[in-house]
Amino acid sequence: QMCIRDSYLSTREEAERHLFGLAKLRAVVLKPGFIYSGRDRGWSVPLRYGIDIWNKTYGTAMQFVPKKTVLHDVLDNFNVDTSVALEDIATTSIVAAFDSTFDGQRLYNDDMARVRERFEKNGFKI
Numbered sequence: 001q002m003c004i005r006d007s008y009l010s011t012r013e014e015a016e017r018h019l020f021g022l023a024k025l026r027a028v029v030l031k032p033g034f035i036y037s038g039r040d041r042g043w044s045v046p047l048r049y050g051i052d053i054w055n056k057t058y059g060t061a062m063q064f065v066p067k068k069t070v071l072h073d074v075l076d077n078f079n080v081d082t083s084v085a086l087e088d089i090a091t092t093s094i095v096a097a098f099d100s101t102f103d104g105q106r107l108y109n110d111d112m113a114r115v116r117e118r119f120e121k122n123g124f125k126i
Contacts, residue, residue, distance in 0.1 A: 005077065016106070026103045028096040032089050033081025033109050040086060048083040055082045084109040091116040091126050 019027040034051045036044035058079060065072045092112040096102040107115070119126075 020104055026100060028102045028104075029106045030089060030092060030096075030112065031106055031108050032084045032112065034083040035086050035089060036083050037086035051080055051083050055080055082109055084112060085116075087126060088112040088116045091119050094126065095119055 016027075016029050019025065019029070033055075034044070034048065035041070036048040038045050058075075062072075062075065062079075065075060088109070089112055092107060092115040095115050096107070105111075
């Protein structure tokens, strides 16, 4: 039985494949976890810490749950990615729009943090 999350993920992956398959379109897919911002989404900052703690706790606990079991399948529904700063996403969006080396890539939280770090190291700031 397919749950809403599975349907959402498969539809999103289908859309990504479609974008990457368009010959005359440069496409980059940003795949952020929970987005927080102290400036624009103040309420999100406290949630960020809970989400990051849950991510670490969940990851550690799942190491002890056998794969391909009902328990693993049930617990897999509670997996969350870490949080990511809104500024990381905004910076990556702008940089990736003008830098063809990102074409065809899927960028996750750590990738976006590195893009922003490199961007700011070069003296730029959004």
